[in-house]
Amino acid sequence: MAKGKGKGPKGKKITLKIARNSIRISPDGGRRLDLSKMGITTFPKCILKLADVDELDLSRNMLKKIPSSIEKFEKLRWLDLHSNQLEDLPKAIGTLQNLFYLNICNNKLTTKNLPEELTLLKNLHILNLGLNCLDSIPTSLGALKELKEIGLFDNALTTIPNSVKSLPNLKKLNAERNPFSDSTQQEEHADSIKRIETLHLVREKDLCSSCLKMCQDERDKLNKLNKLKNGTPSPPKKPSFPLLLTPNSPAKDNQKEWRLKDKHP
Template sequence: MAKGGKGPRGKKITLKVAKNCIKVTFDGRKRLDLSKMGITTFPKCILRLNDVDELDLSRNMIRKIPDSISKFQNLRWLDLHSNYIDRLPESIGQMGALLYLNISNNKLTSNGLPVEMNQLKNIRTLNLGLNHLDSVPTTLGALKELHEVGLNDNLLSHVPQSIAKLPKLKKLNTKRNPFPKGDESDAFIDSIKRLDTLYLVDEKDLCGPCLRKCQQARDRLNRIKTTTVGLPRKPMFPNLVSPNSMAKDSQEDWRLHSNITLQ
């Protein structure tokens, strides 16, 4: 431990080191990759490289993200997973170009999620898994472009309806949260896939039109089952022992080749 009990000093990142860590992705984006570098403090020198499209600070020992991170106005992809971050800065809401944010496996609490996150209008993937969240702000329901949300391995007892009803949501991971048994949150467990999702609810919780719609869908499914069960199944390969027409012509050639090979 460093002098004064402040923990390990970590690796010092200079501007030169950071420049050497810039890579070009297959689609021509500039990525600053500082993952697994033993960093304990956000390197302020990288603010001079704020024209990069992607920033990877994952798998370090960073405890705080400064407000100045908002200088990365072109940033589309930000990976902060596996650090010791307990709070996101309010300025993160100013990063309007952000499409991907991964802050899983940190020390985030519900108070560490600023309201300003609802300004990330273009974000498509948000991973908050493996933290200490006991609630999720309903304001995240304003992020209409979200496709994937990770909330797994937290302390959640429920998921806000505003998030589950996001219009473009394809995947919602809520595994390993202490949801009350029998609670309506069971409908969110595992993943939610729009247009291909099974919601389990009690009839008493459905309004009249929704109940009739579900009953009609069930009746159609039962009719399909009734009509298909009685039909004899046509074998896919009725003459399995015989080669097909194309192979039949060359059967002797294959047999001859096989004999030569075995000899």
């Protein structure tokens, strides 16, 4: 009988030496432990001896579980767990009070397995929950008052709670490719995202000629669209553009960052 039959892949064994050699200095001077794309199937216990790092990257592995010992990383402000096989998170994640960035997209997380302790991360600015199996978002996430960006794309959401949409500092919310219950709700979500985006007002004289032409072309398109929609002629084109313009908002700037097309790009 063949040994090991039916068992999952063992994955790469991470030693303390390998972990130490994987520490990098981030642009702001912090210490980053980068163990991404190393075929890890089990959280390496040896890295608990390096728990004083500022950033931990375990993305693009085959991890199914994060142990409660993650609480040892008290200084951690940046945690990347995307593209693993996580089905839940430990309650201990709520002890990481310095956490600024948390990326857990492209896993197997369900709503019931999101720990309530996530709401304890009061310093969290960026949260990515995209590409999971979430059918709802806990209203308690509205307690994350410092949150500026949240990714909810590619889940099974039919609605987004107002407590999340109305977070005071929220600038970017990506909820694309969710089965919202009807077209009306989809329009409401689109409107809420538009309200979240930053709006820039500038004077005509502050735009370069190419930007000004682009804005004028956009206005012409809108006039034509209104004409077709209302069946009435659009007002004659004015020789000059209005003093206040609204250039494109940054809603699509980081779409490629949120959307992970492949587990192993």
